Amino acid sequence: MTRLNSLIRSLTVDEQTRFKNYLQNKNRRGDTKNIELFNLLLNSELSNQTIFESLYTPNKRGAYHALRKRLHDSLIEFIAHENLENENSLESGIIKLIVAARSLFFKKQYKTAYLVLEKAEKLAQENLLYPLLAEVHHTQIQYAYCNPEINLTELIQNSDLNLKQYILEEKLNHIYAQLRLIVNQTRESQLHSFPQLIENQLNKHNISIENDLSFKSLYQLSTLASLAAYTTKDYNSIESFLTNCYQKIKQQTNRFSQSFYHIQVLYQLANMYFRNKKFQQAFSFLDSMHQEMLSNSKKHYKTFLLKHQNLLALCYNYTNQNSLAIEIAQDNISKKHPDSEITLDVKLCLSMYYFHKEDFKSSLKTINSLYHSDNWYRKKTNEEWIIKKNLIELLIHIELDNFNLVESRLLSFKRKHFSYLKEQHQNRVITFILLIEEYYLINNNIVTTELTEKIKTSFEFKEARLEDIFVMSFYSWLKSKITNSNTYTTTLDMIKNC
Template identity: 45%
Template sequence: MIALNSIVSTFNPDDQQKFITYLQSKNKRRDTKNIQLFKFLIKEELSSKDICKQLYNVVQCNAYHALRKRLFQSIIDFIANNNLEDENSIDMQIIKYILASRTFLLQKNYDVAYKILDKAEKLADENSLFPILNEIYHTKIQYAPYYPKIELKDLINKQQENQKKHQLEDQLNIVYAKLTSLLNAISYKGEIIDFESELQIILNAHNIELQDSLSFKSLYQILAIANISALITTKYYQIENFVLKSYSILKQKKETEKQLFYQIQIVYLIANTLFRNKRFEKSLNYIQEMQELMLLKKGIYLKDFILKKTLLEALNLNYNNQQQKAIDLIEIAISNKHRDIEALLDLHLSLLMFYFQKEDFTVAKSVLSKFYHTDQWYIEKAGIDWVIKKNVAEILLYIEIREEDLLYSRLKSFRRRYKKYLTEIKQTRIFTFLNFAEQYYKNPEGFSTDITRNKIENAFTWTTVHKEDIFVMSSYAWLKSKIDKSKLYSTTLELIKKA
């Protein structure tokens, strides 16, 4: 059955009203039930059987399924028409120029035709529309022998240069798809892959160097490739200059609504990179820019990015000594319905971390109780890295609330299930950390000594404070707070400030 509910859920209130008006203009009969069906789907309160009963007084019938198919087709037509009128308005304008110019070319009115094609070329070039540019150059070259004012050699050079850009954009698209598949294999299937080696192999195979950006789309894909590498290695400090320099190129380009989706993606990647590098104020500035972009075009992309933006903003606030504000932000976000399960899980896990850092363990346990699925289910929905973070948070919470049976059950399960994986990806310091955590549980009073402090410092291989991952530092802060007998949140912020 067509997933109408999923499609309808993407409509904002303005889209809903426009679509109802669209249906009203199309309906020729008064007894058409498509508007009623659409309104039922918006509310998401009734099952298909219940809706069928409301519409036809029976639980199931062929008329209902036929109505769903007609509504689906109407939605497709509505979305397509909107895109033609709105998102693709530039493309359509250029295509009109090309069609008009060809009419004049057939009439041998070359002056007018080439002036129109010049307009089309300028517009297509500003928006990096390489396929359309190729069509313009093709037309110009075809009729160049009949129009002496045109320099054929220059036109051929332009077309060849455009074809290189188009080919590079295609190659970037392939590389991005391959690297994203690799990331999914690592994150969601737990496969062991040497990502950095694979990255270089793929880039070499396609003769690509991550240097200059072209269109918003290709720039986003270049940044996304760099971000994937940083995500796997946690070396966000290595890509910060590249990310910011690339965006400065983007800023010089002519902004177009067609490229808005990719621009939002780019700003999000920049804000995330700055957060991971502990530049909170700067990251929050880009988050504000992201919010402004999300509101353009009547908020067409608001639903796509609102949870990501909320999570990143909350994390920045939490590590910038505004914890309650961060908590309130997430509480509001998760109180609303969303279909992005992965983003919701990230929000819940961050909320658990915030309450844990606040040492409000009762509320933290309440948040944890909402994670009632199996680890395998969470790996498929949010990735293995998320599951490991959840397990570690759970173990620490059981230590704090002295739940001995649950603590040792979870410790045993975690070591058995993830030892091989964490060893192969060279993240065994998680087990070193948990060994110290268990040591603290067994003897809290004897933990706070210089001997323990020295053991901890010698047990881990640390990078510099500036380069160390913020979430790794947060875990170390818990051990440090136990040695120093200090508050966890203030200890965490003190460590972060040193960076």
């Protein structure tokens, strides 16, 4: 797929309409073919040759490529224009104030210009936006001669202090980039010492956790640590490191700044404790997260509400409060959110809650609402999410005894996911599928002594307290078949033994 095709696929239906209007307003000639080309490219089934032949004669290949180039450039301009028009962020507001102040200086409206800069300076300082504060200081110093009341020495000192913070922020960003590269390129078995890797990088750059880290940098590090833990299914290794970092940073005087990142960190900590099956700590951090969401006149409340509610429901489900988990998920399932991944998570989790309740019809109805193709979900989420969705769907059809659907879903799962699972060394999932196949398709729901022994010996498990909670959940379904027990009860019993 070319860059142009990829860009076009990324547009929503509304954005497609607005882009065509944008082209229409931009076109000065009536014979411009850019809208026609755009409409043809929207049809993914048309080949490049077919599109070319629909627009030009065979000897005009150059004109066709030039048209594609102009359409590509127009699309980039449109995306930039849309984001500038819709951007209401704090950073955008400060930039506008700086630009307005510089315009006022040019018009010799010095007093008003300085008042505008003071407003920009206050906002940048309060939110630790060092690059923008550097721009404010630069402009204040540049036009200091226009204001006899300015203390230039103090202004330069403030500028130097901010530049030190700016450089520190850049160092932390470099560390983040280096660690991200390590996570992306390192095999699972080599990621277990990730907290030590973080500390080594901080020491290498003479960065102190107590004095130099902010909630923004801690959020970046916790995201990486969580990604490493997600890859290794080992959240215990990052628990003490992230909690200690948080406690140290929370003591800083600027802890009320960077509320957005503070909320993100609290969510990461709550999720980490949930994955470690330490639910009371998870509930505690979720409560702190909610309190922070209510601060600053609920500025970030809507942004994080769905993530908070989804994790809260998960914690309730795994503490034997399945009905409350269903109630929370149902209340939030229809809420719109710009982060499509979290809306999909809410639906997938609700399907699991119904499954645990043994309300398999409701579980199937919920999973059927996720009706898009795997490729569509791959753009919105990740491969792991797709695998979980397909596994839950498969188990639902087994419980409902939809033999033909189970058979087709098993074949489809093998075809689509086995290669990926082998590459990622996720052999336990492959084993799980083969045991499902033997239990349902070969043994017709009969648990033989041979199958029981296979289920007991086929998996390599970590120590219970270190095992991933979702891995335990899927295995609990198999275990419930050989013990003739309820899946939800079996799941909770396994977790209690951690």
